[in-house]
Amino acid sequence: MSDIIGIHRVTKTFGDGKSRVTALEDVSLTIRDGEFVVFLGPSGCGKSTLLRMIAGLSTLSAGNIFIDGRPVDGRDPSVGMVFQSYTSFPWLTVEDNIAFGLNLARTDRHTCREKVSRILERVSLTKFAASYPSQLSGGMQQRVAIARALAMEPKILLMDEPFGALDALTRVEMQTFLLDLRSQDRKTVVFVTHDIDEAMLLADRIVVFSPHPGRVAEIIEVDIPHPRTIEQTERPDFTQLRHRLRHLLFSMAKSAA
Structure with a gap:
Protein backbone atom coordinates (compact mmCIF):
# COMPACT_ATOMS: atom_id res chain seq x y z
CA MET A 1 0.00 0.00 0.00
CA SER A 2 1.21 3.50 -0.79
CA ASP A 3 1.29 6.33 1.76
CA ILE A 4 -1.69 8.69 1.61
CA ILE A 5 -0.98 10.88 4.67
CA GLY A 6 2.45 12.17 5.57
CA ILE A 7 3.07 13.97 8.88
CA HIS A 8 6.56 15.43 9.18
CA ARG A 9 7.96 16.96 12.38
CA VAL A 10 4.68 18.65 13.30
CA THR A 11 4.51 20.89 16.34
CA LYS A 12 1.49 22.81 17.60
CA THR A 13 1.59 25.55 20.23
CA PHE A 14 -1.14 27.76 21.66
CA GLY A 15 -0.69 31.23 23.16
CA ASP A 16 2.39 33.42 23.49
CA GLY A 17 5.03 34.23 26.06
CA LYS A 18 4.45 32.77 29.52
CA SER A 19 1.02 31.51 28.49
CA ARG A 20 2.45 29.50 25.59
CA VAL A 21 1.45 25.82 25.67
CA THR A 22 2.92 23.08 23.46
CA ALA A 23 0.15 20.62 22.57
CA LEU A 24 2.17 18.51 20.10
CA GLU A 25 5.92 18.33 19.61
CA ASP A 26 7.92 16.97 16.67
CA VAL A 27 5.38 14.37 15.51
CA SER A 28 6.22 12.33 12.41
CA LEU A 29 4.05 9.57 10.97
CA THR A 30 2.92 8.09 7.65
CA ILE A 31 -0.48 6.48 7.06
CA ARG A 32 -1.02 4.05 4.20
CA ASP A 33 -3.90 4.09 1.74
CA GLY A 34 -6.73 1.87 3.00
CA GLU A 35 -5.31 1.64 6.52
CA PHE A 36 -7.30 2.03 9.75
CA VAL A 37 -5.07 3.93 12.20
CA VAL A 38 -6.10 4.72 15.76
CA PHE A 39 -4.60 7.59 17.78
CA LEU A 40 -4.61 6.40 21.40
CA GLY A 41 -3.61 8.39 24.44
CA PRO A 42 -4.77 10.28 27.53
CA SER A 43 -6.87 13.44 27.37
CA GLY A 44 -4.77 16.47 26.48
CA CYS A 45 -2.06 14.59 24.56
CA GLY A 46 -2.85 16.40 21.30
CA LYS A 47 -4.37 13.52 19.32
CA SER A 48 -7.54 15.48 18.45
CA THR A 49 -5.44 18.55 17.66
CA LEU A 50 -3.42 16.50 15.16
CA LEU A 51 -6.63 15.14 13.60
CA ARG A 52 -7.92 18.70 13.13
CA MET A 53 -4.65 19.69 11.46
CA ILE A 54 -4.92 16.74 9.05
CA ALA A 55 -8.47 17.94 8.28
CA GLY A 56 -7.22 21.46 7.60
CA LEU A 57 -9.28 22.88 10.48
CA SER A 58 -6.25 24.02 12.50
CA THR A 59 -2.92 25.50 11.45
CA LEU A 60 0.51 24.04 12.20
CA SER A 61 3.10 25.87 14.29
CA ALA A 62 5.92 23.91 12.64
CA GLY A 63 6.33 20.97 10.27
CA ASN A 64 4.26 19.75 7.33
CA ILE A 65 1.27 17.51 6.63
CA PHE A 66 0.68 16.09 3.18
CA ILE A 67 -2.30 14.27 1.66
CA ASP A 68 -1.53 12.40 -1.54
CA GLY A 69 1.69 14.38 -1.74
CA ARG A 70 -0.06 17.77 -1.51
CA PRO A 71 0.47 20.03 1.52
CA VAL A 72 -2.66 20.50 3.61
CA ASP A 73 -3.95 24.03 3.12
CA GLY A 74 -7.48 24.32 4.46
CA ARG A 75 -10.34 21.87 3.93
CA ASP A 76 -9.83 19.11 1.38
CA PRO A 77 -12.92 17.57 -0.29
CA SER A 78 -11.20 14.17 -0.25
CA VAL A 79 -11.25 14.23 3.57
CA GLY A 80 -14.41 13.60 5.63
CA MET A 81 -14.70 14.39 9.34
CA VAL A 82 -16.92 12.93 12.08
CA PHE A 83 -16.91 14.58 15.50
CA GLN A 84 -17.85 13.29 18.97
CA SER A 85 -20.86 15.57 19.29
CA TYR A 86 -23.86 14.93 17.09
CA THR A 87 -23.58 17.41 14.24
CA PRO A 154 -14.02 10.92 0.79
CA LYS A 155 -10.77 9.00 0.35
CA ILE A 156 -9.98 9.61 4.02
CA LEU A 157 -12.36 9.52 6.98
CA LEU A 158 -11.25 11.28 10.18
CA MET A 159 -13.17 10.34 13.34
CA ASP A 160 -12.65 12.29 16.57
CA GLU A 161 -13.89 10.09 19.46
CA PRO A 162 -17.16 9.57 17.55
CA PHE A 163 -18.56 7.11 20.12
CA GLY A 164 -17.32 8.89 23.25
CA ALA A 165 -20.71 10.35 24.18
CA LEU A 166 -22.60 7.07 23.82
CA ASP A 167 -23.60 4.65 26.56
CA ALA A 168 -21.67 1.35 26.78
CA LEU A 169 -24.18 -0.79 24.88
CA THR A 170 -24.71 1.73 22.10
CA ARG A 171 -20.95 2.18 21.83
CA VAL A 172 -20.53 -1.57 21.21
CA GLU A 173 -23.27 -1.43 18.57
CA MET A 174 -21.51 1.45 16.82
CA GLN A 175 -18.13 -0.29 16.92
CA THR A 176 -19.73 -3.33 15.29
CA PHE A 177 -21.42 -1.06 12.75
CA LEU A 178 -18.07 0.54 11.87
CA LEU A 179 -16.39 -2.87 11.49
CA ASP A 180 -19.18 -3.96 9.13
CA LEU A 181 -18.93 -0.71 7.18
CA ARG A 182 -15.18 -1.10 6.86
CA SER A 183 -15.53 -4.66 5.53
CA GLN A 184 -17.53 -3.18 2.63
CA ASP A 185 -15.15 -0.32 1.85
CA ARG A 186 -11.42 -0.27 2.66
CA LYS A 187 -11.37 3.48 3.15
CA THR A 188 -8.45 5.15 4.95
CA VAL A 189 -9.62 5.90 8.50
CA VAL A 190 -7.88 7.86 11.26
CA PHE A 191 -9.75 7.36 14.52
CA VAL A 192 -9.11 9.12 17.86
CA THR A 193 -9.92 7.40 21.16
CA HIS A 194 -8.65 6.97 24.71
CA ASP A 195 -10.36 3.58 25.00
CA ILE A 196 -7.87 0.69 24.76
CA ASP A 197 -10.43 -2.00 23.81
CA GLU A 198 -11.89 0.21 21.09
CA ALA A 199 -8.42 0.83 19.66
CA MET A 200 -7.58 -2.90 19.63
CA LEU A 201 -10.86 -3.89 18.03
CA LEU A 202 -10.73 -1.39 15.17
CA ALA A 203 -7.10 -0.66 14.32
CA ASP A 204 -4.61 -1.97 11.82
CA ARG A 205 -2.06 0.16 13.69
CA ILE A 206 -2.28 1.98 17.01
CA VAL A 207 -0.29 5.20 17.42
CA VAL A 208 0.23 5.71 21.16
CA PHE A 209 0.78 9.33 22.23
CA SER A 210 2.68 10.38 25.33
CA PRO A 211 1.10 12.82 27.81
CA HIS A 212 1.43 16.57 27.36
CA PRO A 213 3.15 17.64 25.17
CA GLY A 214 2.01 14.96 22.77
CA ARG A 215 4.67 12.91 21.03
CA VAL A 216 4.52 9.54 19.29
CA ALA A 217 5.57 7.12 22.02
CA GLU A 218 5.09 3.89 20.09
CA ILE A 219 3.38 2.54 16.98
CA ILE A 220 1.88 -0.93 17.39
CA GLU A 221 0.79 -3.22 14.56
CA VAL A 222 -2.40 -5.11 15.42
CA ASP A 223 -1.70 -8.45 13.78
CA ILE A 224 -5.14 -9.89 14.47
CA PRO A 225 -7.03 -10.89 11.31
CA HIS A 226 -10.39 -9.53 10.25
CA PRO A 227 -13.29 -9.96 10.59
CA ARG A 228 -13.12 -9.05 14.27
CA THR A 229 -15.94 -9.14 16.80
CA ILE A 230 -16.50 -7.77 20.30
CA GLU A 231 -16.50 -11.32 21.67
CA GLN A 232 -12.98 -11.90 20.36
CA THR A 233 -11.52 -9.23 22.64
CA GLU A 234 -11.30 -11.82 25.44
CA ARG A 235 -9.02 -14.05 23.38
CA PRO A 236 -5.39 -14.46 24.51
CA ASP A 237 -3.98 -12.35 21.65
CA PHE A 238 -6.26 -9.44 22.53
CA THR A 239 -5.55 -9.89 26.25
CA GLN A 240 -1.80 -9.76 25.61
CA LEU A 241 -2.15 -6.60 23.53
CA ARG A 242 -4.40 -5.03 26.18
CA HIS A 243 -1.79 -5.64 28.87
CA ARG A 244 0.94 -4.17 26.67
CA LEU A 245 -1.06 -1.00 25.97
CA ARG A 246 -2.08 -0.55 29.61
CA HIS A 247 1.49 -0.95 30.79
CA LEU A 248 2.72 1.57 28.22
CA LEU A 249 0.06 4.18 29.06
CA PHE A 250 0.35 3.77 32.84
CA SER A 251 4.16 3.94 32.67
CA MET A 252 4.04 7.19 30.72
CA ALA A 253 1.42 8.66 33.08
CA LYS A 254 3.62 7.78 36.09
CA SER A 255 6.69 9.33 34.45
CA ALA A 256 4.77 12.53 33.65
CA ALA A 257 3.37 12.88 37.19
Whole structure:
Protein backbone atom coordinates (compact mmCIF):
# COMPACT_ATOMS: atom_id res chain seq x y z
CA MET A 1 0.00 0.00 0.00
CA SER A 2 1.21 3.50 -0.79
CA ASP A 3 1.29 6.33 1.76
CA ILE A 4 -1.69 8.69 1.61
CA ILE A 5 -0.98 10.88 4.67
CA GLY A 6 2.45 12.17 5.57
CA ILE A 7 3.07 13.97 8.88
CA HIS A 8 6.56 15.43 9.18
CA ARG A 9 7.96 16.96 12.38
CA VAL A 10 4.68 18.65 13.30
CA THR A 11 4.51 20.89 16.34
CA LYS A 12 1.49 22.81 17.60
CA THR A 13 1.59 25.55 20.23
CA PHE A 14 -1.14 27.76 21.66
CA GLY A 15 -0.69 31.23 23.16
CA ASP A 16 2.39 33.42 23.49
CA GLY A 17 5.03 34.23 26.06
CA LYS A 18 4.45 32.77 29.52
CA SER A 19 1.02 31.51 28.49
CA ARG A 20 2.45 29.50 25.59
CA VAL A 21 1.45 25.82 25.67
CA THR A 22 2.92 23.08 23.46
CA ALA A 23 0.15 20.62 22.57
CA LEU A 24 2.17 18.51 20.10
CA GLU A 25 5.92 18.33 19.61
CA ASP A 26 7.92 16.97 16.67
CA VAL A 27 5.38 14.37 15.51
CA SER A 28 6.22 12.33 12.41
CA LEU A 29 4.05 9.57 10.97
CA THR A 30 2.92 8.09 7.65
CA ILE A 31 -0.48 6.48 7.06
CA ARG A 32 -1.02 4.05 4.20
CA ASP A 33 -3.90 4.09 1.74
CA GLY A 34 -6.73 1.87 3.00
CA GLU A 35 -5.31 1.64 6.52
CA PHE A 36 -7.30 2.03 9.75
CA VAL A 37 -5.07 3.93 12.20
CA VAL A 38 -6.10 4.72 15.76
CA PHE A 39 -4.60 7.59 17.78
CA LEU A 40 -4.61 6.40 21.40
CA GLY A 41 -3.61 8.39 24.44
CA PRO A 42 -4.77 10.28 27.53
CA SER A 43 -6.87 13.44 27.37
CA GLY A 44 -4.77 16.47 26.48
CA CYS A 45 -2.06 14.59 24.56
CA GLY A 46 -2.85 16.40 21.30
CA LYS A 47 -4.37 13.52 19.32
CA SER A 48 -7.54 15.48 18.45
CA THR A 49 -5.44 18.55 17.66
CA LEU A 50 -3.42 16.50 15.16
CA LEU A 51 -6.63 15.14 13.60
CA ARG A 52 -7.92 18.70 13.13
CA MET A 53 -4.65 19.69 11.46
CA ILE A 54 -4.92 16.74 9.05
CA ALA A 55 -8.47 17.94 8.28
CA GLY A 56 -7.22 21.46 7.60
CA LEU A 57 -9.28 22.88 10.48
CA SER A 58 -6.25 24.02 12.50
CA THR A 59 -2.92 25.50 11.45
CA LEU A 60 0.51 24.04 12.20
CA SER A 61 3.10 25.87 14.29
CA ALA A 62 5.92 23.91 12.64
CA GLY A 63 6.33 20.97 10.27
CA ASN A 64 4.26 19.75 7.33
CA ILE A 65 1.27 17.51 6.63
CA PHE A 66 0.68 16.09 3.18
CA ILE A 67 -2.30 14.27 1.66
CA ASP A 68 -1.53 12.40 -1.54
CA GLY A 69 1.69 14.38 -1.74
CA ARG A 70 -0.06 17.77 -1.51
CA PRO A 71 0.47 20.03 1.52
CA VAL A 72 -2.66 20.50 3.61
CA ASP A 73 -3.95 24.03 3.12
CA GLY A 74 -7.48 24.32 4.46
CA ARG A 75 -10.34 21.87 3.93
CA ASP A 76 -9.83 19.11 1.38
CA PRO A 77 -12.92 17.57 -0.29
CA SER A 78 -11.20 14.17 -0.25
CA VAL A 79 -11.25 14.23 3.57
CA GLY A 80 -14.41 13.60 5.63
CA MET A 81 -14.70 14.39 9.34
CA VAL A 82 -16.92 12.93 12.08
CA PHE A 83 -16.91 14.58 15.50
CA GLN A 84 -17.85 13.29 18.97
CA SER A 85 -20.86 15.57 19.29
CA TYR A 86 -23.86 14.93 17.09
CA THR A 87 -23.58 17.41 14.24
CA SER A 88 -26.93 16.91 12.53
CA PHE A 89 -29.06 19.94 11.73
CA PRO A 90 -32.16 19.52 13.94
CA TRP A 91 -34.49 21.23 11.46
CA LEU A 92 -33.60 18.83 8.63
CA THR A 93 -34.73 15.24 8.16
CA VAL A 94 -32.20 12.40 8.13
CA GLU A 95 -32.37 12.34 4.34
CA ASP A 96 -31.78 16.09 4.06
CA ASN A 97 -28.95 16.00 6.61
CA ILE A 98 -27.12 13.40 4.53
CA ALA A 99 -27.76 15.39 1.34
CA PHE A 100 -26.54 18.67 2.88
CA GLY A 101 -22.94 18.53 1.60
CA LEU A 102 -24.03 17.21 -1.78
CA ASN A 103 -26.41 20.15 -2.17
CA LEU A 104 -23.66 22.61 -1.22
CA ALA A 105 -21.52 21.01 -3.92
CA ARG A 106 -24.39 21.60 -6.39
CA THR A 107 -24.82 17.89 -7.12
CA ASP A 108 -27.71 17.42 -9.54
CA ARG A 109 -30.96 16.30 -7.94
CA HIS A 110 -31.12 12.83 -9.48
CA THR A 111 -27.52 11.96 -8.53
CA CYS A 112 -28.06 13.36 -5.04
CA ARG A 113 -31.17 11.20 -4.48
CA GLU A 114 -29.35 8.09 -5.72
CA LYS A 115 -26.35 8.70 -3.47
CA VAL A 116 -28.47 9.44 -0.40
CA SER A 117 -30.61 6.35 -0.98
CA ARG A 118 -27.50 4.18 -1.30
CA ILE A 119 -25.92 5.63 1.86
CA LEU A 120 -29.15 5.27 3.86
CA GLU A 121 -29.16 1.59 3.00
CA ARG A 122 -25.49 1.16 3.93
CA VAL A 123 -26.04 2.66 7.39
CA SER A 124 -29.42 0.92 7.92
CA LEU A 125 -31.41 4.15 8.17
CA THR A 126 -33.70 3.82 5.16
CA LYS A 127 -36.79 3.49 7.41
CA PHE A 128 -35.84 6.74 9.15
CA ALA A 129 -35.19 8.89 6.07
CA ALA A 130 -38.09 11.23 6.91
CA SER A 131 -37.35 11.37 10.67
CA TYR A 132 -35.73 14.30 12.46
CA PRO A 133 -32.61 13.96 14.66
CA SER A 134 -34.61 14.49 17.85
CA GLN A 135 -36.58 11.33 17.02
CA LEU A 136 -33.43 9.17 16.84
CA SER A 137 -31.29 7.42 19.44
CA GLY A 138 -27.72 8.60 20.06
CA GLY A 139 -26.27 5.78 18.00
CA MET A 140 -28.59 6.51 15.10
CA GLN A 141 -27.72 10.21 15.23
CA GLN A 142 -24.04 9.34 15.00
CA ARG A 143 -24.80 7.05 12.05
CA VAL A 144 -26.37 10.07 10.34
CA ALA A 145 -23.14 12.03 10.90
CA ILE A 146 -21.08 9.17 9.46
CA ALA A 147 -23.49 8.84 6.54
CA ARG A 148 -23.21 12.55 5.75
CA ALA A 149 -19.42 12.24 5.62
CA LEU A 150 -19.60 9.09 3.46
CA ALA A 151 -22.02 10.74 1.03
CA MET A 152 -19.19 13.00 -0.15
CA GLU A 153 -17.18 9.87 -1.05
CA PRO A 154 -14.02 10.92 0.79
CA LYS A 155 -10.77 9.00 0.35
CA ILE A 156 -9.98 9.61 4.02
CA LEU A 157 -12.36 9.52 6.98
CA LEU A 158 -11.25 11.28 10.18
CA MET A 159 -13.17 10.34 13.34
CA ASP A 160 -12.65 12.29 16.57
CA GLU A 161 -13.89 10.09 19.46
CA PRO A 162 -17.16 9.57 17.55
CA PHE A 163 -18.56 7.11 20.12
CA GLY A 164 -17.32 8.89 23.25
CA ALA A 165 -20.71 10.35 24.18
CA LEU A 166 -22.60 7.07 23.82
CA ASP A 167 -23.60 4.65 26.56
CA ALA A 168 -21.67 1.35 26.78
CA LEU A 169 -24.18 -0.79 24.88
CA THR A 170 -24.71 1.73 22.10
CA ARG A 171 -20.95 2.18 21.83
CA VAL A 172 -20.53 -1.57 21.21
CA GLU A 173 -23.27 -1.43 18.57
CA MET A 174 -21.51 1.45 16.82
CA GLN A 175 -18.13 -0.29 16.92
CA THR A 176 -19.73 -3.33 15.29
CA PHE A 177 -21.42 -1.06 12.75
CA LEU A 178 -18.07 0.54 11.87
CA LEU A 179 -16.39 -2.87 11.49
CA ASP A 180 -19.18 -3.96 9.13
CA LEU A 181 -18.93 -0.71 7.18
CA ARG A 182 -15.18 -1.10 6.86
CA SER A 183 -15.53 -4.66 5.53
CA GLN A 184 -17.53 -3.18 2.63
CA ASP A 185 -15.15 -0.32 1.85
CA ARG A 186 -11.42 -0.27 2.66
CA LYS A 187 -11.37 3.48 3.15
CA THR A 188 -8.45 5.15 4.95
CA VAL A 189 -9.62 5.90 8.50
CA VAL A 190 -7.88 7.86 11.26
CA PHE A 191 -9.75 7.36 14.52
CA VAL A 192 -9.11 9.12 17.86
CA THR A 193 -9.92 7.40 21.16
CA HIS A 194 -8.65 6.97 24.71
CA ASP A 195 -10.36 3.58 25.00
CA ILE A 196 -7.87 0.69 24.76
CA ASP A 197 -10.43 -2.00 23.81
CA GLU A 198 -11.89 0.21 21.09
CA ALA A 199 -8.42 0.83 19.66
CA MET A 200 -7.58 -2.90 19.63
CA LEU A 201 -10.86 -3.89 18.03
CA LEU A 202 -10.73 -1.39 15.17
CA ALA A 203 -7.10 -0.66 14.32
CA ASP A 204 -4.61 -1.97 11.82
CA ARG A 205 -2.06 0.16 13.69
CA ILE A 206 -2.28 1.98 17.01
CA VAL A 207 -0.29 5.20 17.42
CA VAL A 208 0.23 5.71 21.16
CA PHE A 209 0.78 9.33 22.23
CA SER A 210 2.68 10.38 25.33
CA PRO A 211 1.10 12.82 27.81
CA HIS A 212 1.43 16.57 27.36
CA PRO A 213 3.15 17.64 25.17
CA GLY A 214 2.01 14.96 22.77
CA ARG A 215 4.67 12.91 21.03
CA VAL A 216 4.52 9.54 19.29
CA ALA A 217 5.57 7.12 22.02
CA GLU A 218 5.09 3.89 20.09
CA ILE A 219 3.38 2.54 16.98
CA ILE A 220 1.88 -0.93 17.39
CA GLU A 221 0.79 -3.22 14.56
CA VAL A 222 -2.40 -5.11 15.42
CA ASP A 223 -1.70 -8.45 13.78
CA ILE A 224 -5.14 -9.89 14.47
CA PRO A 225 -7.03 -10.89 11.31
CA HIS A 226 -10.39 -9.53 10.25
CA PRO A 227 -13.29 -9.96 10.59
CA ARG A 228 -13.12 -9.05 14.27
CA THR A 229 -15.94 -9.14 16.80
CA ILE A 230 -16.50 -7.77 20.30
CA GLU A 231 -16.50 -11.32 21.67
CA GLN A 232 -12.98 -11.90 20.36
CA THR A 233 -11.52 -9.23 22.64
CA GLU A 234 -11.30 -11.82 25.44
CA ARG A 235 -9.02 -14.05 23.38
CA PRO A 236 -5.39 -14.46 24.51
CA ASP A 237 -3.98 -12.35 21.65
CA PHE A 238 -6.26 -9.44 22.53
CA THR A 239 -5.55 -9.89 26.25
CA GLN A 240 -1.80 -9.76 25.61
CA LEU A 241 -2.15 -6.60 23.53
CA ARG A 242 -4.40 -5.03 26.18
CA HIS A 243 -1.79 -5.64 28.87
CA ARG A 244 0.94 -4.17 26.67
CA LEU A 245 -1.06 -1.00 25.97
CA ARG A 246 -2.08 -0.55 29.61
CA HIS A 247 1.49 -0.95 30.79
CA LEU A 248 2.72 1.57 28.22
CA LEU A 249 0.06 4.18 29.06
CA PHE A 250 0.35 3.77 32.84
CA SER A 251 4.16 3.94 32.67
CA MET A 252 4.04 7.19 30.72
CA ALA A 253 1.42 8.66 33.08
CA LYS A 254 3.62 7.78 36.09
CA SER A 255 6.69 9.33 34.45
CA ALA A 256 4.77 12.53 33.65
CA ALA A 257 3.37 12.88 37.19
